Structure formats: C-alpha cells, structure tokens
Amino acid sequence: MGTIIQTELQKLKRRKLVWGILVLTTLIALFAFERACSISRKSAIMDSFGDYYTLAFKMLATIYLPIVLGIFATSLFFDEYKNDTLKSLLIVPISKAQLYFSKIAAVLFMSPGLCLYTFILTVFGGVIAGGFPDINGQTVLQAFALFVEGGILVPLAMLPVIFLAVLGRKDYILPIAATLLYLVPVILIPSYLMGIHPLASAINIYRVTSPAAAQMVKNLTQGANITANVTNSLINMILIGCISAALSVIALQRQNN
Amino acid sequence: MNDTVIETKQITKVYGEQTAVNRVDLHVRKGRIYGLLGRNGAGKTTIMKMILSLTSITSGEADVFGKNVKGNEKQVYPRIGAIIETPGFYPNLTGTENLEIFAKLRGTTKPRAVQEALEVVGLPYRDKKIFSKYSLGMKQRLGIANAILHDPELLILDEPTNGLDPIGIAEVRDFIKDLSVERGKTILISSHILSEISLLADDIGIINNGVLLEENSMATLKKKNGKYILLQVSDTAKAALILERKFHTKDYSVQDTHTLHLFDTSLDMAAINKALMLEDISVISSQLCNDTLEDYFKRVTGGEGIA
Numbered sequence: 001m002g003t004i005i006q007t008e009l010q011k012l013k014r015r016k017l018v019w020g021i022l023v024l025t026t027l028i029a030l031f032a033f034e035r036a037c038s039i040s041r042k043s044a045i046m047d048s049f050g051d052y053y054t055l056a057f058k059m060l061a062t063i064y065l066p067i068v069l070g071i072f073a074t075s076l077f078f079d080e081y082k083n084d085t086l087k088s089l090l091i092v093p094i095s096k097a098q099l100y101f102s103k104i105a106a107v108l109f110m111s112p113g114l115c116l117y118t119f120i121l122t123v124f125g126g127v128i129a130g131g132f133p134d135i136n137g138q139t140v141l142q143a144f145a146l147f148v149e150g151g152i153l154v155p156l157a158m159l160p161v162i163f164l165a166v167l168g169r170k171d172y173i174l175p176i177a178a179t180l181l182y183l184v185p186v187i188l189i190p191s192y193l194m195g196i197h198p199l200a201s202a203i204n205i206y207r208v209t210s211p212a213a214a215q216m217v218k219n220l221t222q223g224a225n226i227t228a229n230v231t232n233s234l235i236n237m238i239l240i241g242c243i244s245a246a247l248s249v250i251a252l253q254r255q256n257n
Numbered sequence: 258m259n260d261t262v263i264e265t266k267q268i269t270k271v272y273g274e275q276t277a278v279n280r281v282d283l284h285v286r287k288g289r290i291y292g293l294l295g296r297n298g299a300g301k302t303t304i305m306k307m308i309l310s311l312t313s314i315t316s317g318e319a320d321v322f323g324k325n326v327k328g329n330e331k332q333v334y335p336r337i338g339a340i341i342e343t344p345g346f347y348p349n350l351t352g353t354e355n356l357e358i359f360a361k362l363r364g365t366t367k368p369r370a371v372q373e374a375l376e377v378v379g380l381p382y383r384d385k386k387i388f389s390k391y392s393l394g395m396k397q398r399l400g401i402a403n404a405i406l407h408d409p410e411l412l413i414l415d416e417p418t419n420g421l422d423p424i425g426i427a428e429v430r431d432f433i434k435d436l437s438v439e440r441g442k443t444i445l446i447s448s449h450i451l452s453e454i455s456l457l458a459d460d461i462g463i464i465n466n467g468v469l470l471e472e473n474s475m476a477t478l479k480k481k482n483g484k485y486i487l488l489q490v491s492d493t494a495k496a497a498l499i500l501e502r503k504f505h506t507k508d509y510s511v512q513d514t515h516t517l518h519l520f521d522t523s524l525d526m527a528a529i530n531k532a533l534m535l536e537d538i539s540v541i542s543s544q545l546c547n548d549t550l551e552d553y554f555k556r557v558t559g560g561e562g563i564a
Contacts, residue, residue, distance in 0.1 A: 007358045014349040014387065084345030087311055088403065091339055092362045093330040 004094060004102040008076075009109060017075055018110075021068050025114050028064055029121035032056035036129040049132040050212025053143040056122045058216055061150035061206075063183065065114065066199060069107055069158045070179030074165040074172055076103045081170050096252035104155075104162070104245070112151030119147035142210035149209055150202070156237050157198035158182075159244035166248040169255065191221040194228035198240050201233035260287040262411055262443045263308055268317035270303050270467075277303045279467045280317065285445050285460070290437045292458030292475075293447040294554070300467040301447035305341055305415050308445075321411065335363065338409035340417055344400025348389035352380055352399045355388055356406060363407045374402040377432065393420030401429065405436070412436065412444045418453060430457055455550050465558040481510070482553040486519040486526060487546045491539035493517045503532050515541070 012018050032055050039046035046052060080086040080099075089099060122143065126135050161179050168174035186199040193200035207217035208230055217226070263285035270278040278300040285291040293301050306312040308319045310326035318325060326333050346355040356371040367373075372382045378398040391399065397420055404412055414433070418426045434457060436442040448454050454461060455475065462472045471478075490496045493511045500506055500519065508521040519529075522545065530540050 003361055003364070007361055010354070010358055011347050011350070013354065016349075079347075083347060084343055085347060086345070087341050088345050088359065089362070090311060091309055091334050091337065092359065093334040094362060095330075 001098060001101065004098055005105040008102040008106045012106070017072065021072065021110075021114065022117075024064070024068070025060070025118055026121065028059050029056055029118050029125065032059065032122060033125035033129060036125060041131040041133075048212065049126050049135040049139045049143070050210065050215065052126055052129070052132065053119075053122050053139075053146070054212050054216035056118055056125075057143075057146055057150060057213075058220065060115065060118050060147075061154055062199075062203065062220065063187065065111065065150065065154045066158055066161075066183050067179055068114070069111055069155055070161045070165075070182075071176060072110055073103065073107050073158065073162045074168075074175040076106060077162075077165045077169055078172055096255075097249045100166070100245070100249050100252055104159075107155045107158070107162070108152075111155040112148060115147040115151030119144055122147075139210075139212070142212065146206060146209045146213050149206060153202040153205060153237065154199075156241045157202050159241040159248075160198065163244040163248045163251070166251050191224035191226050191228075194226060195232045195236050198237045201228070201236045204228050204233040205230055205237075261285065262287050262322060263291075263445060264320045265304070265308065266318045266320075268304070268307050268319050269315045270300075270307060270312065271315045277467050278307065281464070281467075281469045283462055283469060283472065285443060287443050288437065288441050289459040290433065290444045290446060290457055291460045291462065292454035293445065293462050293464060294451065294454045295447070295449060295464035296558075297449055299449075299464045301449075301464060302342055302415050303467075304464070305339070305413055305445070305447060309337070309339060309341065309413060311341065335407065336410045337413060338404030338407065338411070339413040339415075340397075340400040340404050341413070341415045343419075344396050344403065346388045346396070346399060346403075349387060351384060351387055352391070352395075352402075353383050355399065356403060359403050360406055365407050367408075370406055370408075374406045377405065378402045379428065394422060394425045397421055397429070398425075401432075410443060412442055412446075414444065414446045416448055417446065418448070418450070426453065433457060451551055451554060463554060463557055470557050478550065478553065480520070482548045482550055483520075484522045484545065484547050486522060486524070486529070486543060488517045488519060488529070488533075488543050489515055489541040490517065490533060491515070491541070495536065495538055496533055499532055499536055499538070500529070504529065518546075 032052065035055060036046060036052045041047050080089065123140055126132055161175060161182050164178045165175035183199065185193060186197055190200045190203050194204040195201055203217055203220060204226060207214045261284050263283065265281055265283040267280045267282060268278060269276065269280055281304060283304065293304065295301050303312065307314045308321060308326070321333050322336060324333055352375065353371060356374060360371050375382045378401050380395065380398050380402060397417060401417055404414065418429050421429060430453065433444060433446065437444055446457065458475050460474050461478060463470045488496060493514055493516065496517055497509060497511060500509055504524055506521045506524065509517055509519045511517050526543055526545070530543055533540050
C-alpha cells in the first residue's frame, strides 16, 4: 500500500492544479497578513496573535479547504478515467479498494500540507506584522494544533463528497456542485448541524483546541449556544467517513472499466 | 500437455439489448501469435476486456493460464502485459516517469527494466518530453514498453499499431515477431488491418458483429485460399466422387451443390472436364483461381470485407 501511495504522490508532479492550489493558499495567508498589517492592535478583532491565526485558519478551513479538497479528490478519480490509466492500473493488479485508499491518502497528504504551509506563513506573518503581545511558544503551539486538526478533520468531513466523485467518475460537475451544496448549510447554520454534518462537527471540535479557537467558533456561530457534544461530533465524523469510504469502494467495484 | 494459454468458452457480452460478443470460443496457444481480426466495432476490444476481467462476462467463461482471471488477479496479471484501446498514461509526466510508476507498482526488481523497455521500442530514456506532447506513434510505443516492462509471458495487444506511420508499423511488427520467436512470448493481437495480421499471426480468429466466424492457423487459411481450380458443375457430390476415384485426390472443398474448389492445381483441368462430362456431369465452368486472403475474408464476413 505504501508503494501505491508513493506513486499517487509521484503522479502529482507538474500538475497545474497543485500549483494553483499552492498559489491560492499563499494568497489566503497573504490576505490574513494584510489584515494583520492594516488593522490596529487596539481593535478587538486584531489585538492578539489568536485573532490573526484564527482569521487565517477560518478562511482556510471553513470555506477554501473543503472546496479545494473536493476539486482535488474529484480530479484524482476523474483523471484516471480521462487519461485511460485505470485499466493499466487494474491489470498491475491494483484493487479498486487500494486505488480508493491511495487517493484518500493523497488527499490526506495535501490537506495537512496546506494547513502546515499556511501555519508557517501565518507565524512568519505574525512576527513581521508585529505588535502581538501574546505571540509566544504556547500560542504558536496552539495555532499549530488548530491547523493540524483542520488538516485532518476537513478531508475526513469531505469523504461523502469524495463518494460522489467516485460515482460521477466521468464528470467533474456533480462532485463540484455537491461540494458547494455540502458547504452552504455549514456556512449558514453551523451550530444546528454540529453532530449531524461532518463539516459542522469539525467546527465543533475546533473550539476545544484553544481559547482563540473557541472565540473563532463563537464568531462563526454568531454566539449561538452550542449544545452538541465534541465526542459525539467526532463519532459523527468518523461514522459518516467510514460509511462513505465503504460505499465508495463498493461503487468502484461495481463500475465497469 | 495442454498448451492453451487463453481459452474462452462461449463468452457473451450483452450491453442493454445489444449483444456485443456472442458465444465466442477462442484458443490461444503457447508461444504463438494469435491475430484477432475484425472490423471496427466487431467486438475485438470487448473480448480482450472480458479475457482480462476488465469488463464482466454476461455468460460463458474465460481462462488465462488455466485460471479464471477474476479472483486470481494476483497470480495471473503479473504474467500478462496488455494494451487495451489507447495506451493510458499520465500526461504531466515523461515517458520514463510514467514507466517508473508502473515498474514500482508491479514491484519490478530489475534495475534497468524501464531503460531496457524504452530502448526496445526506440524511445529515449530520461527524456524531458512529457506524455501530453507525445505523438500518437510515441504513445503507442510507450504503451508497448509498459506492456513488456515486467517481461510477461503473455501479451494482449489491442490494435498496437494504431497511429503509427508505415515505418513504425513495420518496426512494431518485427518487434512483436521477435518477442514471439526469440523470447517465446504468447501474443494475442487484434487489428482491423488484414495485411498486418497476415504478416504477423500464426493463428487467426475472424470476428464479425460479435461472432467468431473462423478460428484457424494462418498456414491452413493460406492453403485454403491460395491457388485452386474452381469447378462449377451440375452436381458437386458426383464430381467429388469422380475426383477421388479417378484422380485420387481429396484435396477439395464443396462450396455448394454447384461449386467445388479443387486445391490440387497440379491436376490437368482438361482431363478433369473430360472425366466429368463422361459421367454425365455438366461442367458450367472450370478455371484456375488465385484468391487472396482478402477475398476469403470478404466471403467469410458476408461480403463486408476488412480494411
């Protein structure tokens, strides 16, 4: 399985999509940096390092990353059909389950990779922008924990959309439209969906990471009283993730090549 | 000893209400080149996909190395190299990088396997050109390189010369012949080009509209379709008896009640005509014919012929 995952990453070499994702991620970090530079430290929305890194994280993990991972995962499955490489892989032989999990592994590499990249840019941005009285080892570690959490939870939450990418194997439109539809309710009513919708559940989990993260979740939910249990949210994510993975493998196995 | 590498038993593939392949019995023997000849859409690719278990078989069975591929993938696939339809590769990677991926996935231990496979098909090793910039001919070559990368015993090549220029076709043909003759590979090759198959194949299967019309050795087919005396007579049954009794030959085939092909062309046509007429058999015509394989295929496929 290790070799298959390794080759999955090799296939990404010179991929314009990957470069595009990196550029956009950089832009997100730059946008947060610009906010940090232009907003006074006297303002309540940028008076601590927590405000800065949660701003970067919020933009990255709540909207951007789900969309990007949806597109990325779709392209990983779609391209095997488009390039007509699936047949060659199957007669190696690579099983459909191996194929699925190697793609998921690529998504799992991509997601924390982007989060860590943004984290590094954010820490440097915090130092360069200056004026944060609380920038220290502890807050940097809290930021690191939040970004890592996001890097792992977002792809897990996207497994139902990846299932649709498997179903719409020869079509980009269905999974991308599904990604957007999947995201909209989480943006509108996150607190009501915690423990039900994996992306909303992820937001619920973030809030226990650090005080700054808790404040970020409070802002995201517009101060709503969150009743959903963090453990239940995690169970919800894992359960839906497992069901989606199982359905994806079954769907792949039933597909003709 | 059973030397059959591929054996299909009545394999049928139905898509909706359309039967793409109908009860095909195909036998590919060890060390031989089997040419599957048919027009575009005749069912060649579907047969190959069914053999490789890349598509489900509606009914019938397909065995490779005595085993059904489905359920035995790990034992059977490493012994097979294949190109089905177009050779699929990653467009953002070079030819070498593409082959390195497949070599890694197959667990190829030979250190120079990729380089050697590329050399065999005449593609440069470590070239910087990415696959999306390859010409159709280069893509086909890379497909063949991938098929032979792990030194398989059996090659299944679906129209491997598609898109190649005449020199490229000749090179690939020679190379496929070498693989069979020098390295003892068993090869199942499909094509819609008669000349290609007739130059390459030891055995041939003619498929039309999903039905295998004929399976025979090329030598037998050539014998059947070389020179012959065409006799059109009032009664072929009686004529056949006379040929056997008076001319001591059984080297003929009765086409219908009035047509007979006599393959022993050393016999004297005038003497035959005289003998037949003496036995009250009307001779409508007798002529020396020289059928080409194409004429034969036209007849077998119901006059549609093959390119």
